[in-house]
Amino acid sequence: MPGIFSRTPKSSEADAIFDPQGVIPGHVGIIMDGNGRWARARGLPRAAGHRAGTKNIRRVLTESVEIGIKVLTIYAFSTENWARPKDEVDHLMRLISQSIQEQLDDLDANGVRILHSGRLEEVNPSLQKEIRHAIDRTRHNDSIVLNVAFNYGGRAEIVDAIKEIMREGIPPEEVTEEVVSQHLYTPDLPDPDLIIRTGGEFRLSNFLIWQAAYAEFYSTPVYWPDFDEAELRKAVAVFQHRDRRFGKIEDTER
Numbered sequence: 001m002p003g004i005f006s007r008t009p010k011s012s013e014a015d016a017i018f019d020p021q022g023v024i025p026g027h028v029g030i031i032m033d034g035n036g037r038w039a040r041a042r043g044l045p046r047a048a049g050h051r052a053g054t055k056n057i058r059r060v061l062t063e064s065v066e067i068g069i070k071v072l073t074i075y076a077f078s079t080e081n082w083a084r085p086k087d088e089v090d091h092l093m094r095l096i097s098q099s100i101q102e103q104l105d106d107l108d109a110n111g112v113r114i115l116h117s118g119r120l121e122e123v124n125p126s127l128q129k130e131i132r133h134a135i136d137r138t139r140h141n142d143s144i145v146l147n148v149a150f151n152y153g154g155r156a157e158i159v160d161a162i163k164e165i166m167r168e169g170i171p172p173e174e175v176t177e178e179v180v181s182q183h184l185y186t187p188d189l190p191d192p193d194l195i196i197r198t199g200g201e202f203r204l205s206n207f208l209i210w211q212a213a214y215a216e217f218y219s220t221p222v223y224w225p226d227f228d229e230a231e232l233r234k235a236v237a238v239f240q241h242r243d244r245r246f247g248k249i250e251d252t253e254r
Contacts, residue, residue, distance in 0.1 A: 018237035020067065025193035025239055027071035028064065029208050029215070032057075034199030034223030041223075047091050052225035054095050058103065061112070063229040064144060067236060071145040071189055073117070075207050079153035093127060096150065100130045104137065111143030117185040118152035119160070147186060154209035157185055184210065191215065194239045196232075198224040216242050 032053055039049030057074060064072045077092060107114065114134045123131070131150070161183035165175060181187060191211045195204070200221035204212065218235045220227070 013238045013241060016234070016237035016241045018067075018233040019240055022240040024068040025216075025236060026069070027073065027190050027192040027194075028069050028236075029073040029075070029192040029195045029212065030060070031075045031195070031197040031205060031207050032224040032227075033197055033201060035225060037199065038223035038225045046088060049225065050088075050092060050095055054099055056225050056227065057099075059228060060232055061144065061146060063232050065110075066229075067233065069144065069236075071147060071192075073147040073149055073189075073192065073208065075152065075205075076148050076150045077118075077152070078149075078206060079119070079151060079156050080206070093124060097127050097130055100134050104134050107146070108138050108141065111141045112138060113141040113143075113145045114138045115145055115147040115186055115189070117147055117149045117157070119156060120151065122151055145189065147189060149207065152185075152207075154204070154206045158210055160185075180210070194218060194235065196220070196235050198222055198227045214244070216244065 035049035035053040036046045037049075038052065039046050042048075061072060076096065081092070082089060116131055116135060120128055120131060131148075158180075161180055164183045165179065170179065189211075191213070192208055192215045195208065195212050195215045195217050197203070197205075197217070197219045200219065202217075202219050204217075208215075216239050218238055220231060220235065222231055
């Protein structure tokens with residue numbers, strides 16, 4: 001008997017065709033999963049999977065601009081990822097630093113605005129400096145926002161928001177959903193419309209758990225390094241066929 005979350009998409013979604021004139025999600029979040037399994041399937045070390053996954057970000061970012069997505073949030077490193085083997089963590093830190101150094105000029109020239117979500121103060125000071133420089137240099141760009149969730153956890157974000165609210169002395173009776181939203185890491189970003197997870201899992205894994213309350217969720221078995229332009233359009237096509245009600249029903253359904 002299939003579980004509550006069937007891994008077989010409905011026929012209407014499996015056959016969904018991307019419509020460039022249709023509704024395009026303004027904000028897409030991606031849980032980039034499957035780098036290690038991609039590498040293992042090819043007899044390669046996990047580090048090779050992370051390198052391939054890092055290179056793939058640019059391909060998906062470029063396609064996002066092409067189809068009209070305005071904000072792309074990528075889950076680059078979670079607060080839980082520090083528990084991985086030290087050599088793997090160190091490799092990931094070097095990859096992030098290398099990507100900034102190699103890509104920043106081109107990203108800036110193409111109008112990409114870089115933002116960061118997470119606890120930056122816990123990151124190596126030299127990498128902190130590189131990230132802050134990238135954010136500052138691209139702050140006026142407007143072709144697309146690339147929000148990098150790095151040393152990020154959804155629960156940690158909510159805890160940090162509560163602490164900030166308390167520090168500001170906001171009375172409990174004045175704490176609303178809007179107040180909480182304004183104290184999250186990126187208060188000026190809209191909530192995501194679509195959350196994509198590669199690698200076949202059906203979990204949010206502590207990613208944008210406040211903001212994704214009404215986001216559409218799309219899971220694909222494709223590993224992140226293989227998630228190309230066609231796969232992104234397929235995900236958006238499924239989004240275009242969803243009926244987003246935000247808890248409401250039509251009068252005819254009463």
